[in-house]
Amino acid sequence: MIQEILITTVNLQGDTHIAPMGVHVDKDQYIILPFRPSTTLDNLLTTKTAVINFCDDVRIFAGCLTGRRDWPLSPTQQIAGYYLADTLAHTELKLIRIEDDDTRPKLFCQAVYTVNHRPFQGFNRAQYSVLEAAILISRLGRLPWEKIQAELDYLRIGLDKTAGEREREAWDWLMTAIEQHRQGVQA
Structure with missing residues (x-):
């Protein structure tokens, strides 16, 4: 199964990096597949640790x-690092194995500590729409514009019907980024 989560990693100086990512989950093993180049990849290879944040605030994904990237953080318990203060739950990971690849290495991580901070209340369609739009943003240079526009048109239906303030703010950030990308491509 692939879960859309937020990964926090730190470098040797203790600076935190937050990245949205689809992570493969198999029981207590997590497989992280960052593309090269990637701050997440560099930090994970250096410190051998990461944190999976299970979060329902889609503004962080879009942000x-x-x-x-300036979101409140809290210190982890079993590894050197930080988790998102507004996360529902977090899992602290240690890197146990690497399958190297020139484009996208597989980083196999083991859960060493998990805690639930507050209950999951469920997603609405607007949150789904923002997550899917965020994934589209990450692929702007690889997908044809017609496909992106068609998917955004469909996602806007769910957004318009169910969005709250957070979802609308996140959507606006993403639409601004898309427009800036289009203007840059057309220039």
Whole structure:
């Protein structure tokens, strides 16, 4: 199974990096597949640790893709690092094995500590729409514009019907990023 989560990693100086990512989950093993080059990859290879954040605030996903990375953090318990203060739950990981690849290595991690901070209340369609739009943003240079526009048109239906303030803010960030990308491509 692949779960859309937020990964926090730290470098040797203790600086935290937050990245949205689809992570493969198999019981207590997590397989992280960052593309090269990647700050997440560099940090994980250096410190051999990461944190999986299970979060329902889609602004953090959208924010990370649009240059908004300053989110409150809390210190981890079993590894040197931080988790998102607004996460529902987090799992602290240690890197146990690497399958190297020139484009996208597989990093096999073991859960060493998990805690639930508050209950999951469920997703609405707007949160789904923002997550899917965020994934589209991460592929702007690889997908044809017609496909992106068709998917955004469909996702906007769910957004318009169910969005709250957080979802609308995140959507606006993503749409601004798309427009800036299109203007840059057409220039």
